[in-house]
Amino acid sequence: MQGRGNPISREETNTKKSEERRSELLGIALELFAKFGYHNTKISDIVKQAGVAQGTFYWHFKSKEAIALEIIASGRAEIAKVIGQGYRSHSGTVEDMVTASELLLTSLFRFAGSNRYFMELLYAGAGNDEVIRSAVNETRNEMERAFRRNIERAVELQMLPANIDSSLRAMLLVSLIEGVISRWLFGPRETESELSRKTAEELAAETARFEFFGLLGTTKNTANEVKKGSSK
Template identity: 30%
Template sequence: MPRPDVSEERRAQILDAALRVFARQGLYETRMDDIVAESGLSKGALYWYFKSKDAIITAILEQLFAGSMGGLGALAESTEPADACLAALAAGIAEDIAATAQLRPVLFEFYAIAGRDEGVRQFLKGYYDTFLAAIEATVRRGVAEGTFRPIDSAAAAAVIVAAFEGLLLLQIIDPAPGDLGPRFVAAAELLFAGMRV
């Protein structure tokens, strides 16, 4: 059997199809055959790229969190005051959330799976460990530069991440308040105001 073309475009086609099916049917109800039908590819082509639904889920998680990881890299390299860096990170996360609003229910299914699946849990833990470390380092830098008062940088990082995640969860429970972006920015400013000298 000839080898299918290996391309990022084909891989993206499969992931986009999987996201549409997951959003429509949920993660547990979706079968590989559903993703095959949605993608318009053959079953062999799909399995060439992804051996299982779990592999697709992991790839989607990596894709969803890639933007935030880029923002964390910029955070570490920035020479701007720490509070400005964290405010820019919050605004960037808000933009990412707005751009992927239709995927929010799927994202929370991933969180539910993390309670039962070690692979997904380890992926999310790795992401959160990186996220916490970057914010903690920025808070520590803010204390050193005199932007923030002397505070426990690890505790501050945990509170910032918890506030962002809590807003996401509230949006799933009650989407009525509207656009999440401004609420993210407002929450960040309230937190940083309490941290500043």
């Protein structure tokens, strides 16, 4: 039969358009939340930028809170997936751990660089709304738990000492990473600083070395050699 079209194809087309519209609303809401804060962003601002009626928004989302919570939950899942790559299946040397950490941090910094608005929401955009702030805090807590699982796994494999405080180490590590990401993406930075020009790979290499070897950025043996040389 001609002229009627394929009803399945029309349904698929409509579904695709609906999904695209939903994704567009999510992206616009995220941008506005990051730039102006959750509290200062209204649904009317979101639909105005999207060029749709408020009814379209409510077709996809129950409220402003609902769209914000979905944005945060989606970002949380992506971050957990990235950090989960560091869960080791077998033992290795210190150099193996440094290399693995560098790869993990590269993925995490790439995610942060590609999702700048989400990171800004995570660090500064929740405002005073208790529900949204709680969701943001849970995302940051999940990062800490994911790193703690990686550390505990390394202890199981005898790659790290059995007596370390894995919760404290995870907290210190996440604080380091959050600080690096925040300064890298948002500042403040010294005028002559080249931090903003560093790639995710360069930043990951520096952070991984600091994670394992501290300010010297060297192994213990090399550090001893430096100490001996300075005492001559």
